[in-house]
Amino acid sequence: MMEYTSLPINTQTGVLPRTGFLEIENLVKSYPTPDKDNFVVLDGVNLTIGEDEYISVIGHSGCGKSTLLKIVAGLEKATSGSVRLDGKEIRQPGAERMMVFQNYSLLPWLTVRENIRLAVDEVLKNANRAEKISIVNQHLAMVNLTAAADKYPDEISGGMKQRVGIARALAIRPKMLLMDEPFGALDALTRGKLQRQVLDIWENNRQAVMMITHDVDEAIYMSDRIVLMTNGPAASIGEILEVPFEHPRDRAAMRNSKEYFELRNHALNFLDRYFAQDE
Numbered sequence: 693m694m695e696y697t698s699l700p701i702n703t704q705t706g707v708l709p710r711t712g713f714l715e716i717e718n719l720v721k722s723y724p725t726p727d728k729d730n731f732v733v734l735d736g737v738n739l740t741i742g743e744d745e746y747i748s749v750i751g752h753s754g755c756g757k758s759t760l761l762k763i764v765a766g767l768e769k770a771t772s773g774s775v776r777l778d779g780k781e782i783r784q785p786g787a788e789r790m791m792v793f794q795n796y797s798l799l800p801w802l803t804v805r806e807n808i809r810l811a812v813d814e815v816l817k818n819a820n821r822a823e824k825i826s827i828v829n830q831h832l833a834m835v836n837l838t839a840a841a842d843k844y845p846d847e848i849s850g851g852m853k854q855r856v857g858i859a860r861a862l863a864i865r866p867k868m869l870l871m872d873e874p875f876g877a878l879d880a881l882t883r884g885k886l887q888r889q890v891l892d893i894w895e896n897n898r899q900a901v902m903m904i905t906h907d908v909d910e911a912i913y914m915s916d917r918i919v920l921m922t923n924g925p926a927a928s929i930g931e932i933l934e935v936p937f938e939h940p941r942d943r944a945a946m947r948n949s950k951e952y953f954e955l956r957n958h959a960l961n962f963l964d965r966y967f968a969q970d971e
């Protein structure tokens with residue numbers, strides 16, 4: 693069994709001195725309210741993500757995690773500040789950033805294969821028919837859905853639907869994967885299997901990932917860094933934790949290490965502290 697040694701917890705905030713692929717600078721997001729005051733959701737978020745880095749974002753409900761992800765996806769506009777991908781300002785959705793939602797968002801009148809094919813047709817316009825078929829088949833196999841390819845979404849389980857969503861996102865070869873609680877609706881066993889599957893795919897084909905989760909164990913198991921958000925309104929980044937385990941990770945060995953225990957407690961204490969302020 694792989695063993696992990698104990699290292700000091702490394703916490704950071706703000707913009708990090710690493711190669712920036714996604715660069716979020718002084719991001720502010722507010723919504724107008726009827727009484728003319730603005731409701732400030734995010735206030736001064738600074739974050740840099742590398743092109744092959746897996747980042748998790750954790751924070752209490754309503755602190756603005758989904759809002760942050762939607763701004764990176766181009767589905768929401770920042771009130772001020774800037775968000776750049778590969779040096780270019782993000783102003784709208786784009787095929788280089790694919791989103792995976794918690795509630796699957798599959799088209800119910802299309803089969804599993806057709807749901808993936810639709811995205812491929814829309815984005816990979818220069819690929820010929822044979823190439824498209826091959827890409828769809830390859831991604832069906834990647835998430836173990838070849839046998840279910842011709843079923844409709846209401847004929848498959850929640851875990852399978854989420855795998856279709858992930859295959860669809862990956863099939864168009866995005867530079868960045870944005871996932872909003874992708875495993876949140878799944879039972880523990882299915883969640884564990886799908887986490888491993890997503891990690892396998894990512895380890896073989898690294899890309900930038902930003903994943904929202906409420907689960908500290910999931911964040912430690914999957915990501916390179918964990919972004920801990922302060923409570924809203926006017927939330928920002930409280931701490932960023934470096935996860936010191938090499939990929940591929942052995943979940944059981946990791947869980948038995950002192951370092952895992954310390955990191956987990958550090959994150960939970962952070963969340964408890966902010967939760968206590970709320971009460």
Ligand SMILES: Nc1ncnc2c1ncn2[C@@H]1O[C@H](COP(=O)(O)OP(=O)(O)OP(=O)(O)O)[C@@H](O)[C@H]1O
Nearest residue numbers: 723731733751752753754755756757758759760924
């Ligand atoms: N379109 C909108 N208009 C006004 N307020 C909004 C809008 N969208 C989100 N908000 C508010 O912004 C805040 C942050 O919402 P967001 O969904 O980003 O939080 P979250 O951290 O993802 O929450 P959860 O963990 O519960 O999903 C909430 O108070 C929400 O009510």
